[in-house]
Amino acid sequence: xxxxxxxxxxxxxxxxxxxxxxxxxxxxxxxxxxxxxxxxxxxxxxxxxxxxxxxxxxxxxxxxxxxxxxxxxxxxxxxxxxxxxxxxxxxxxxxxxxxxxxxxxxxxxxxxxxxxxxxxxxxxxxxxxxxxxxxxxxxxxxxxxxxxxxxxxxxxxxxxxxxxxxxxxxxxxxxxxxxxxxxxxxxxxxxxxxxxxxxxxxxxxxxxxxxxxxxxxxxxxxxxxxxxxxxxxxxxxxxxxxxxxxxxxxxxxxxxxxxxxxxxxxxxxxxxxxxxxxxxxxxxxxxxxxxxxxxxxxxxxxxxxxxxxxxxxxxxxxxxxxxxxxxxxxxxxxxxxxxxxxxxxxxxxxxxxxxxxxxxxxxxxxxxxxxxxxxxxxxxxxxxxxxxxxxxxxxxxxxxxxxxxxxxxxxxxxxxxxxxxxxxxxxxxxxxxxxxxxxxxxxxxxxxxxxxxxxxxxxxxxxxxxxxxxxxxxxxxxxxxxxxxxxxxxxxxxxxxxxxxxxxxxxxxxxxxxxxxxxxxxxxxxxxxxxxxxxxxxxxxxxxxxxxxxxxxxxxxxxxxxxxxx
Numbered sequence: 001x002x003x004x005x006x007x008x009x010x011x012x013x014x015x016x017x018x019x020x021x022x023x024x025x026x027x028x029x030x031x032x033x034x035x036x037x038x039x040x041x042x043x044x045x046x047x048x049x050x051x052x053x054x055x056x057x058x059x060x061x062x063x064x065x066x067x068x069x070x071x072x073x074x075x076x077x078x079x080x081x082x083x084x085x086x087x088x089x090x091x092x093x094x095x096x097x098x099x100x101x102x103x104x105x106x107x108x109x110x111x112x113x114x115x116x117x118x119x120x121x122x123x124x125x126x127x128x129x130x131x132x133x134x135x136x137x138x139x140x141x142x143x144x145x146x147x148x149x150x151x152x153x154x155x156x157x158x159x160x161x162x163x164x165x166x167x168x169x170x171x172x173x174x175x176x177x178x179x180x181x182x183x184x185x186x187x188x189x190x191x192x193x194x195x196x197x198x199x200x201x202x203x204x205x206x207x208x209x210x211x212x213x214x215x216x217x218x219x220x221x222x223x224x225x226x227x228x229x230x231x232x233x234x235x236x237x238x239x240x241x242x243x244x245x246x247x248x249x250x251x252x253x254x255x256x257x258x259x260x261x262x263x264x265x266x267x268x269x270x271x272x273x274x275x276x277x278x279x280x281x282x283x284x285x286x287x288x289x290x291x292x293x294x295x296x297x298x299x300x301x302x303x304x305x306x307x308x309x310x311x312x313x314x315x316x317x318x319x320x321x322x323x324x325x326x327x328x329x330x331x332x333x334x335x336x337x338x339x340x341x342x343x344x345x346x347x348x349x350x351x352x353x354x355x356x357x358x359x360x361x362x363x364x365x366x367x368x369x370x371x372x373x374x375x376x377x378x379x380x381x382x383x384x385x386x387x388x389x390x391x392x393x394x395x396x397x398x399x400x401x402x403x404x405x406x407x408x409x410x411x412x413x414x415x416x417x418x419x420x421x422x423x424x425x426x427x428x429x430x431x432x433x434x435x436x437x438x439x440x441x442x443x444x445x446x447x448x449x450x451x452x453x454x455x456x457x458x459x460x461x462x463x464x465x466x467x468x469x470x471x472x473x474x475x476x477x478x479x480x481x482x483x484x485x486x487x488x489x490x491x492x493x494x495x496x497x498x499x500x501x502x503x504x505x506x507x508x509x510x511x512x513x514x515x516x517x518x519x520x521x522x523x524x525x526x527x528x529x530x531x532x533x534x535x536x537x538x539x540x541x542x543x544x545x546x547x548x549x550x551x552x553x554x555x556x557x558x559x560x561x562x563x564x565x566x
Contacts (some may be wrong), residue, residue: 001240001375002449008235012228012364013389019228022387026194029436032390033217033416034224035277040191040216043428044223045073051259051279053095054253057099058300059284064099066279069106075182076107079182082161087112089190089197092134093263094118094127094149097284100164100176101262102272103162104140105198109188109216114196116211117263121467124148126209128155133424134199134211138162177463193217199423200263202363202468209473212363213424219269221416224369226274229371231360232429237375245524251353252301252328257306260466264294268336269367270359271306271455290314294324301328306357308466310496313343316350322416327352331373333357336466338454338498348378359426360384360454366417369393370452386450394437395444395450404419408455411444412437429542462491462499469501469531471553477526483507485513486543488551492535492562502535502565504543504556514538516566535565 012019024033030094036043052068058064064072085091093101093115109114116134118127118141127148131139132155138155141149142164142399147335149156163173197216199481201209238245256275260267275282283300285292288307293315296302307314312332332347332354333339339358372385387393394402395409402477403409421429432439441459446452462469471489478487486506489497507514523532537560544552 001236001379004239004344005232005236005376008232008239009389012232012235012492019224019231019389024416025540027416027420027436031393031414031418031436033344034221034390036173036314037217037220037224037416039193039220039549040195041197041273042105042186042191042216043221044109044220044273045070045106045110046186047205048276048279049281052391054279055281057282057284058277059099062099067101070186071184071289072103072180073106073110074184074186076103076179077111078182079136079179080107080113081111083138085111087111087191088114088195090114090116090134090136090196091425092116092118092131092136092139094120094145095140095164096120096144097258097262097267097431098142098164099284100140101280102181103269104296105262109197110186110191112191112195114199114213117201117268117530118145118201119201119209119263120145120261121530122148123524123526123528124152125526126528128152129208130201130211131156131159139305140164140176143167146170151309156174156476163353180242191216193220194420196420198268200265200268202442210425210428213420213422213423214265214269214363214366218366218417218419219273222265222361222365222389223273223277224267225368225390225417226270227277228238228388228477229368229373229385233371233373235377240375242335251330252303254278254304255300255440256280256282256304256306257293257296257300257302258282258284259293259305259311261338264336264466265304265367266365266466270361271304286422290318291320294318294320295478297329298325303328304331305329306331306333306335308336309339309343309498312339312347313496316346321350329354331355331357333359333373335359335361335368335465338384339381344377344381356454358384360452362434362438362440364419364440365413366419367418369413369440372451380451383451387413387452389416390417393446395418395446400434405446405448407447411440411442413440416437460490462489464491464494464501464530464554465497473501474501474523474531474533476528477523477531478503478505478519480526481514481519481522483509486539486551487553488553489533490541490553490557492557500534501531502537502557502560503533504537504539504540505558506539507541512538533561534562536563 020035138160199211354373359371360366361368370385443456460471474489485508492502494500
């Protein structure tokens with residue numbers, strides 16, 4: 001099977017092949033790129049107009065065909081230009097996974113305007129920071145986000161506000177419907193492959209999120225990487241099965257359930273982009289609910305479901321699973337966190353028509369670095385698969401020296417999908433991207449077939465249900481309370497979410513003067529809900545430190561029992 005994979009890989013990336021790899025000058029670096037990649041997302045969107053009256057966006061009873069979506073995207077683009085928004089500017093999108101998210105996104109990227117994917121979990125102060133950092137000309141938001149913005153209007157400044165799905169008109173807010181009644185042909189704007197397509201925020205180790213600058217080249221390259229991953233593994237599996245294998249029955253038309261937020265690369269770049277190119281249907285959910293997901297899979301004939309691993313686990317364990325028709329499913333998998341080996345087998349055994357799959361990637365790579373599915377995933381369930389052909393990879397030690405295959409160190413990658421940098425953060429950019437090499441912060445090893453295994457994280461980070469929670473940010477918020485003398489934040493293993501946030505806290509004066517619930521209430525005004533510690537241990541003695549004065553979090557993690565937490 002692995003010999004067939006190598007042969008298929010070579011054939012698909014060879015000169016003249018669909019996924020031919022060449023080297024291109026990008027930002028002063030010679031990087032691996034796909035020769036046949038369209039230059040920008042504008043070309044991808046224009047090409048999708050050929051899908052015509054196929055269904056595209058679905059939310060409850062609201063449905064958009066590709067034709068309707070193209071008319072409205074063109075109108076939104078004209079409206080933005082009429083507001084003075086120009087190529088190189090930014091527009092913030094702050095809402096749940098409504099269809100208006102995708103319409104706004106394509107309008108922005110098609111005229112060279114960067115779509116700022118604002119984290120819908122953010123509190124008012126976090127939204128203030130994001131708006132001040134990204135400086136959008138226009139903010140397109142739903143009612144919940146508008147309420148949070150309104151409470152900090154003076155800090156956010158004078159920006160054009162657009163309201164999505166508001167029950168009644170609001171003063172100073174333009175109804176989204178007003179954007180959709182203009183010219184139905186996209187404005188003629190020249191977009192460059194190195195222009196920012198979007199700004200997606202990733203939590204920062206210094207306590208502030210960083211705005212990753214995803215380029216058009218990076219986003220388009222990710223679409224080709226997704227297509228390549230499917231093509232190479234399908235070809236290899238077919239070759240391994242031999243010419244006498246029964247032909248695969250045709251499946252349902254492509255349709256995907258959007259289970260994770262569109263302000264992340266998993267949903268936007270890996271699910272929405274791929275489905276748009278394929279002429280598939282994107283079915284939106286108000287929020288994740290396994291029973292509703294099963295209903296939608298049956299009703300909308302969903303073929304792929306990608307979310308964080310806990311979603312797949314909850315789906316197949318739900319009491320309604322056996323009652324619903326899931327025969328349209330061809331793929332069930334996850335991103336944002338690694339699928340546990342037992343879940344890989346459970347997906348294979350539970351869904352007759354679907355195969356397990358996963359991709360490993362980052363905001364900083366515009367999507368996937370690796371991909372693995374079906375028989376390859378079943379054979380190596382602890383692996384995240386091989387790196388896509390547009391990457392160079394290496395594993396390095398603490399000194400930055402490359403290690404031999406099989407040795408464990410930090411994974412670094414270089415190629416077309418790596419971001420331009422972090423908005424307004426030249427120091428952070430220089431620290432993370434060195435000579436074109438992105439330091440992933442993940443500790444990995446690579447086997448003899450090029451399959452990558454993520455074994456640990458170098459960054460001080462908790463990965464909770466696919467959301468990155470940087471410990472320094474939570475610690476900074478806890479230290480803002482006058483009663484706190486010391487605190488250390490770290491990840492606590494959790495069967496459902498992968499990890500939960502835990503905090504060891506030493507109070508400045510009398511123990512008991514601050515309760516865990518009072519601390520959480522204090523943090524709710526400063527942090528999104530998913531960052532607030534589930535586990536809090538109040539300690540009487542000073543927290544353990546190493547020789548350099550840093551808290552010894554590994555010791556705390558091993559010593560503190562979740563059952564004893566408040």
